[in-house]
Amino acid sequence: MKDIFSKRTKIVATLGPATDNEDKIKELIEAGANVFRLNTSHGTMDYHREKIRMIKSVASKTGACIATLVDLQGPKIRIGNLKEEILIKNGDKLVFEHSLEQKDNSIIPVDYAGISKDVSKGSRVLIDDGKLEVIVDEVNGGKVYATVTNGGLLKSRKGLNIPGSTASLDAVTPKDIEFIKFAVEEGADWIALSFVRQKEDVLLAKKYINDFNASIPVVSKLEKPDAIENLHDIVCVSDAIMVARGDLGIELSPVDVPICQKLIVEEAGKQRKPVIVATQMLESMINEPIPTRAESSDVANAILDGADAVMLSGETSVGKFAADAVRMMSKIAIRTENSCFYKFDTDYELNDEIALTRQAVVFGADKMLKYVNAKAILSFSHFGYSTRLMSKLKPSAPVIMISDIEETCRKMSLNWGVYPFCKKWDETVDANLLLKIDEFLINEAGLKPNDYVVITGSAPRLITGRTNFVRVHKIGT
Secondary structure, eight states: OOGGGSOOSEEEEEOOTTTOSHHHHHHHHHHTOOEEEEETTSSOHHHHHHHHHHHHHHHHHHTOOOEEEEEOOOSOEEBOBOSSOEEEOTTOEEEEEEOSBOOSTTSEEESOTTTTTSOOTTOEEEETTTTEEEEEEEEETTEEEEEEEEOEEEOTTOEEEOTTOOOOOOSSOHHHHHHHHHHHHTTOSEEEESSOOSHHHHHHHHHHHHHTTOOOOEEEEEOSHHHHHTHHHHHHHOSEEEEEHHHHHHHSOTTTHHHHHHHHHHHHHHTTOOEEEESSTTGGGGTSSSOOHHHHHHHHHHHHHTOSEEEESHHHHTOTTHHHHHHHHHHHHHHHHTSTTOOOSOOOOOOTTSOHHHHHHHHHHHHHHHHHTOSEEEEEOSSSHHHHHHHHTOOSSOEEEEESOHHHHHHGGGSTTEEEEEOOOOSBOOHHHHHHHHHHHHHTSOOOTTOEEEEEEOSSBTTTSOOOEEEEEETTO
16 A cells, blocks of 8 residues: 555644745645644734645645644733743742733733733742743732742743633633634634633534534634533534643643543543644654654654544744654654554444444444455545544554545544545446546555455445445455
């Protein structure tokens, strides 16, 4: 089979100043990126509009099936725009106030209007993923007075967390709504919702998407303690899940993150939803050409846990070795998937809440693989539902999906072990169609005559009905 089938775990690469031109995007695709993330916390809407069009143009030229993910900022509290970076030291006294721009050198701007309402004397305030810490001394006249307990370099637009805060921040902010509209206009494939706390947050985002006459699937980013408490319900209404370990490790504790990661991945598996593990996976490769051993182990362990995708943030958005980071992640994924520790066959049981007929078909297809030593599963699907179910079984052979909708193919670029192709083959199964399938499998997939494949699809028409049959097929016969 062709090399494209060697990596099953998908890679999400964040676009940024280091990679926001056609040559760099092409290099990332060739290195193994499957999904490009646009982080709306940074950059203007016009910037992201230009980049999402650039991604689609490069993908079209290379023939790659690439998804775009618009990541909403959500109710993220950030330091405003500073006149210049500030080195703060332990014991320094700081003053914070709501503002987008620094007007007074003695006051640190914060973009959240409720900053003075949600803290009190003794509150811990963490900045830049917890690298900096201050303790509140006093709140007076809309200003927050604090003492630095863990100093460092304070930069513009860095995140600010108030652990344990009960702030009633909007789940979907006005800025998010504008970017949802943008995602619809530009035909984005996924929308990521930040700081999900309960299922109602996800349903609200979906309402806004629907209001703009679209049905873009939502990735729920889990980075709040409330999200862990409401895990089952959130996964139920989400289309995919992201383990957003940065803020999760601040709101909780770094020592809790590994267990939370496993809980989230396990729940997503039970409900047949794709799950992305993100944050600091190869962080040192922002400045170094190779990762630390701990980072390599982290990526491998996320894959062993059952992650469908792993994500790069600063490594590809601002890093000096962006393509190298994607290549390294691809190598780790391939090595892990081929190891004796990687469990392909899952022990999921039929779920009464999911279409039973389609579950039965994909379970049957998965079991058939080993009996006939099939080289691939050929999954025909209009919207990709059955193929997504197949992906979560982690079959031992690649899942080649054929859809007649390009949008479906792009979306499926996030799903583990799925390799999408767009073909207008919505026909009844006959000798002519089987001949076309054989030519495709040999010429485009790299299979050989007499190889076995397991085919799933619908009847009487192969693609547009609900999946209702499974067939063992020998190429060329």
